[in-house]
Amino acid sequence: MSSIITLTLPGDPLFTEVARQTTTSVASLLTGENRSASDETQFIHDFELAISEAFTNSVKYAGEHDTPPTVTLTFEIEKRRLTVSLLDANSPFSIDTPAPDIESYPENGYGLWIIRKVMDCVTYRREGNSNIISMSKTL
Amino acid sequence: MKTILALREAECAWVRDAFPCVHPLLLPICNKPFIEFLIDFAILVGSPAVRILGDGELDAVERYCENGSRWGIDISYANMQTGDSVETMLGKNRRFCDKERVMMVSGFSFVRYDKRRDYKSLAGSMPEGEWVAGPGGSITLFGAPEKPEAQAADAPLSLMALDGMASYYRASMEALETGADRYVLPGYGGEPGCAIGRNVVMSKSVEIRKPVSIGNNVQLLGDAIIGPSAIIGSNVIIDRESTVESSIVFDNTYIGEQLEVIGRIASGNRLSDPVSGVAVTMEDPHLLSGIRKSEALGALPRKIVHALGALILIVLLAVPFLVVSTLLRLGGGWRSATGDYLSGKSGETISLGKVEPDAANALDTIASTLSLDRYPWLFRVLTAELALIGSTPLPAETQHPNAPANALAYRPGVFSYAEAEQWPATGGDAAIVERYHLVHSGPISDIGLVVKAFVNRPHEKTTP
Amino acid sequence: MIITETSANGIVIVALEGRLDALSAPKLRGSPPVADPKTAVVLDLEKVDFMDSSGLGAIVGAAREKGDPACGIVLSCMNNKVRRTFETTNAQRLFHIFDDTSAAVDFAATRQIART
Amino acid sequence: MKFTLDNIDGHLVGIAELEGRLDASNSKPLQKIMPEWLEKTPFLVFDCSRLDFIDSSGLGAIVGCLRKAIDNKGDLRLSELNGKVAMVFELTKATRLFSIFTNRGEAVASFAAGADPGSAK
Incomplete structure (x- = not known):
């Protein structure tokens, strides 16, 4: 049994907070058997972080079009698993970024690495002119 | 009295080399993670709160110990730098220490104690300073004694540095031999x-x-x-x-x-x-399973049996599949996602469509009872891309914790041995039962297991 | 995000409150004591309830520009969520992290004296 | 695989140097060449000092060689197993099938008169 929620937001950093808060409230709907409260807190926070990173990336690379950019979030809620997909119309990219070399004090380039690290499964596909990045994690 | 457990990566670097899948603090000693022995000791000394201090990643430890409620104490985590002095370490945890007496256990050492003795009074009356030290670590007390009148209490306490495989082995055997008398051991x-x-x-x-x-x-x-x-x-x-x-x-x-x-x-x-x-x-599929002569001989009949089995299922399920999937598709209840999965050949992947019918109405129930969601996969058995029964296909893009060390111990199947056995659904258990059957099952028993999987599958709904 | 600057023992304390993300990170980078390579700063994160990699990047980038990165920005009072973001990228290795702002100030002050 | 013959007290002993890895992908040549060696002598020593890795199929191949040597009324003895290879032999109890020597000289000498070459330890 799964439910699906779709949400389209303007591609503007102001809406990052909306994306985050929606994600945390959706993530808190999931329940896991034999899971402790701190597992659930962690689960919610991991999604909050991953969506913040993905949304920020979408917005950052959205400047190349004339039409106002949008980002569409799709939440697929199962009993113990949540999958969040982000669709945007930006140029294609790769999710296989290497780990940041922290010793050289990098200021950027952590985003996709963090997403891959906190999620169970991250996939990227290109459909027509759209990027779709899907992130899922089981509680 | 509060407890700080301080560990530097360099002290336990050998664990990362020898047992790459285990965080050094979770290294099992007699089936109990290393850190738990220290937590037990902190409790024995009367600490209500423990802080785990490290100069590396503590994520795995945090996932295991959480906030300590399992032991009835507070556990928190903090980072330090490799070169920090004791004063700096205490400074970094000033709020935690809160002007109380503090016991700091540092180094990667096995603490030998005896749970039947009274360490609480002993620690309370010990003067400030080093309590016990060994080559690999020390236990030090900070702050004035809680009970100034020294008690005659005496209890064994010593440290054994875990500086390599040999000392780790010795400590484990020692814990096993002293048994549940001195330590709290699982089982x-x-x-x-x-x-x-x-x-x-x-x-x-x-x-x-x-x-x-x-x-x-x-x-x-x-x-x-x-x-x-x-x-x-x-x-x-x-x-x-x-x-x-x-x-x-x-x-x-x-x-x-x-x-x-x-x-x-x-x-x-x-x-x-x-x-x-x-x-x-060991690079063999049967790890350590000795010499097997019949491997090459058994492979061909097994493939033929799998192909025949798949063919029979394709014929039997053709009508139900066409009817049910068409109806479900019209109603929007047949969603399929294509993903890449690890193939049986190392380094290669196969793409499979995964269908997840919702068990909400009668049609969905039929679909899942007859395993119609797996129907399209049956054709992949004929092309020898999948086995009829084998391992659960693992997604290609993730670093799966159960990812097989070598391709021979993994053969993706339409059905999995774990499903046949209704083995507890958690990853590690399922992987080991699959590996066992890959080695032991032959063409005939595979047929039996397919039937079992077919019957058992629809009942388990919790697997992710 | 709200940025409050105070000082104690000759050390500037920059206290942050709110969310440290792509929207607010430039504000932190622009804060004069943070941007000044010669000023040692204690960054009080007690009231930061969310931080992502943009926020992390701002802190790491500011540290890089300090004369002595590890002592130029000293961190205090981060909650578990923020600590996890640091650990995910191993950035905790770059910083001295305290659970108490006054202890962080004491540490920064002794380090400054040691250097002059 | 280097193969040399040595004459010890009238017995001709064949010495083969195994090298590198012996696993499913490269144990065939050994099985193929074994009859050629046996034509020369059934008394064989495998010098394993340069053998780095062995798995169950490699071990199977060596056990096969031993069987052939015994069928020809000879024996196959091993020398200088390194730690890793020795561990696999111990694990599979193959140590019980072979006479194993710490160096090649001892293994060859064990075939000398006095020591009965037909009987393994």
Whole structure:
């Protein structure tokens, strides 16, 4: 049994907070058997972080079009698993970024690495002119 | 009195090399993670709160210990720099210390104590300063004694540096031999020197020689000899006529038939000699399963049986599939996602459509009862891309914790052996049962297992 | 995000409150004591309830520009969520992290004296 | 695989140097060349000092060689197993099938008169 929620937001950093808060409230709907409260807190926070990173990336690379950019979030809620997909119309990219070399004090380039690290499964596909990045994690 | 447990990565770097899948603080000593011995000691000393301080990643430790409510204490985590002095370490945790007396346990050492003794009064009356020290670490007290009048209480306390495989092996064996007298050890012991976990299945002909410690979900097959001095982790299979003596077998390890593991550490597909430090990584599918002659001979009939089985299912299910899937598709209840999965050949992937019918109405129930969601996969058996029954296909893009060390121990199937066995659905258990059947099942038993999987599958709905 | 600057013992304390993300990170980078390579700063994160990699990047980038990165920005009072973001990228290795702001100030002050 | 013959007290002993890895992918040549060696002598020593890795199929191949040597009324003895290889032999109890020597000289000498070459330990 799964439910699906779709949400389209303007591609503007102001809406990052909306994306985050929606994600945390959706993530808190999931329940896991034999899971402790701190597992659930962690689960919610991991999604909050991953969506913040993905949304920020979408917005950052959205400047190349004339039409106002949008980002569409799709939440697929199962009993113990949540999958969040982000669709945007930006140029294609790769999710296989290497780990940041922290010793050289990098200021950027952590985003996709963090997403891959906190999620169970991250996939990227290109459909027509759209990027779709899907992130899922089981509680 | 509060407790700070301080550990530097450099002190336990050898664990990362020897057992890459285990965080050094979670290294099992007699089937109990290292850090738990320290937590037990902190409790024995009367600490209500423990802070774990490290100069590396603590994520895995945090996931295991959480906030400590399991032990009835508060556990928190903090970072330090490798070169920090004791003063800096205390400064970084000033709020935690809160002007109370603090015990700092530092270094990667096994603390030898005796749970029956009164460490609380002893620690309370000890003067400020080093309590006990060893080559690999120390226990130091900060702040004035809580009870100025010194008590005559005396309890054994010493440290044993865990500086390599040899000392780790010694500490484990020592913990096993002193048994549950001095430490809190996991497992249920019917008699002293023999602790056994949950869901341990043992053939009648298995011989157990004390002392032994056995974890959860362990299968001991006919005529196996376990012990003396065997520490067997969880999700382990010891196959027929094998001997495990004076050895440590880590979680998720399969020990094949007619083998002799004496004075060794077996972890996954790695076998180490704790004394010389030599380690061999087995690249065979049957890890340690000895010499098998019939491997090549068995492969072809098995493929034919699988193809025939798939063909029969394709014919039988053709009508239900066409009707049900068309109806579901019209109603929008047939959603399919294509993903890449690891193929049986190393380095290659296959793309499979995964359908997840919702078990909400009658049609969906029919679909899942008849495994129609797997119907399209059956054709892949004919092209030999999938087995009819084998391992659960693993997604290609993730670093899956159960990802097989070599492709031979993994053959993706339409149905999985784990489904047939209704084995507890958690990853490690399922992986080991799949590996076991890959090695042991032949063409005939595969048919039986397919039937079992077909019948069992629809009942389990919780698997992710 | 709200940025409050105070000082104690000759050390500037920059206290942050709110969310440290792509929207607010430039504000932190622009804060004069943070941007000045010669000023040692204690960054009080007690009231930061969310931080992502943009926020982390701003802190790491500011540290890089300090004469002595490890002592130029000293961190205090981060909650578990923020600590996890640091650990995910191993950035905790770059910083001295305190659970108490006054202890962080004491540490920064002794380090400054040691250097002059 | 280097193969040399040595004459010890009238017995011709064949010495083969195994090198590198012996596993499923490269144990065939050994099985193929074995009859050629046996034509020269059934008394063989495998010098394993340069053998780095062996798995169950490699071990199977060596056991096969032993069987052939015994069928020809000879024996196959091993020398200088390194730690890793020795561990696999111990694990599979193959140590019980072979006479194993710490160096090549001893292994060859064990075939000398006095020591009965037909009987393994």
